[in-house]
Amino acid sequence: MFTLRSLAATLALAGLVSVAHAWETLPTEAPAPADNPNTPEKVELGKMLYHDPRLSSTGTVSCASCHNTMLGGEDNRPNSMGVNGQTGGRSAPTVWNSAFNHVQFWDGRAASLEEQAAGPVTNPIEMGMKSWDDVVARLKAIEGYQTAFAAAFGLDGINKGNATKAIAAYERTLITPNSAYDKYVGGDLNALTEQQVRGMEKMAELGCTGCHSGPAFNGPGLFQKFPTHSNQYFEAQHRFSKDLGVAEVTKKAEDRHMFKVPTLRNVALTAPYMHNGSVNTLDEAVKIMAKLQLDKDLSKAEVADIVAFLGSLTGPFPKQEMPRLPGTPGTTAN
């Protein structure tokens, strides 16, 4: 990844950004693992699978239902709604730039996009399939998928591993480099407003960038404790501590309330906020994060500046052709 320490220093000298922080731009390609290089055929297949509701027990929920590629990569709901109207306790993270996450899910229980893609399909409250064997059987019955898997992986290519590889390959194309922020850091000093530059400086000054750094603003580290500072008022309102985070998976005391540091890219589009989606607006989210993580009370103007800056991390979104999903013989779901 391209680190712009020198430019940041230049900007600091110019008085534009007065706090030394390594502001980084988003690469224009997401890195792919050695065992799953991106190919056009794989990406096209992944796009089909990602948008196909027939990967759910009811035939109504696709990956895109909760991680909507037409929107900010999620569903603007506190908690997503899976098959038969069921909901869980966490808010769907955005799929945009998830290729740059160090781990996946709020509790980081998946190390890769490939591993992540396997989860929701058989989660009873998400896509509700009984098993991946059932998914594979359903895909094998659809002639168009036989062709698409063969093009991407060769004959007899329909299996769980290839399906999740294809979905991950597609997700690696869902990235938003060249935002206003990226242009600014790249040297176009007109790309941000004065208010946005103030917000940018403020984030470094306050220490937000201690966790939200790097090209995707998702940290040098994988996890952080949330809340770090206890606060009765916000706890009563939002019940942040009800969810044990990583400890829900590991059952270890030291993992209690540890959460993946989420990307701030496109955060203006992903209300409501926090792991449980209990905070409705970005203004409130900024205020709460400053208080609970940094023990700082922000003025309204400081919040407004930071929110203005965060808006510079939105898009641009690549144009995508709608996938054509292959036809199904007979009933698929009911």
Added chain:
Amino acid sequence: MFTLRSLAATLALAGLVSVAHAWETLPTEAPAPADNPNTPEKVELGKMLYHDPRLSSTGTVSCASCHNTMLGGEDNRPNSMGVNGQTGGRSAPTVWNSAFNHVQFWDGRAASLEEQAAGPVTNPIEMGMKSWDDVVARLKAIEGYQTAFAAAFGLDGINKGNATKAIAAYERTLITPNSAYDKYVGGDLNALTEQQVRGMEKMAELGCTGCHSGPAFNGPGLFQKFPTHSNQYFEAQHRFSKDLGVAEVTKKAEDRHMFKVPTLRNVALTAPYMHNGSVNTLDEAVKIMAKLQLDKDLSKAEVADIVAFLGSLTGPFPKQEMPRLPGTPGTTAN
């Protein structure tokens, strides 16, 4: 509409189609009403609204959820699933070529696409919005929709009438002319297989085309009684008579079991079949229709020929760019 009586006659003379029937091709543009001419801005806005789940109470169900433009224009379910996992008693009709329907809904209770588009949004088991006022308020709060409505309808253009006009305008672009059938009727005698031509002839000979005629195979008339011939065996299996059809709306005795004649375009992609989605395969649907509507028992070969022909009514589907839905300020739905 372009009627190919002369070509049909020529084909008949050539022995290719031996039954006199006016086979018609699908126009390459759908007719628009005088008060809602298609414009690119309107179509683009309609595409956004059509795919936007924020038009539902839960933020999870869009028009496209049940009338999937990436598939055969519906959801491959017996009955669609609306907000909170609710289901009704009817199977979603395809949106593809719905612009050529003479009336909309299975019971024909909407005279136009504009009128149809208004219905599901406030249906409690479909999209579940309390009122169109609530929909309009939600749209007005989204800056990108202010711009898109202004581009399509001028300032202060966000209202129910314009929203449904835009959706209808988009739907008028969802048509599939130039299928193999259309090419054949247009003179390309290699466009259909011999089996498909046999099926085509058989449909006219049996009388299927008495109801399923015209460019969209949805009749010269608006409604037909289904079932026409009572049959204990199929009734026990499929409960077709439970639904009173048009009479559910009009409460009139003469409207009992009257249903809109559905298009056969893309029927190979829209399993399961019939108004209640109780028939899983196209083979079975063809067999049942012949028995219940024409009192005829088809051989397996006849069914196979007709099904092969119906496959020639699939696509081709226009390439579409995925709409970008404008971002939402704060929570939209929960």
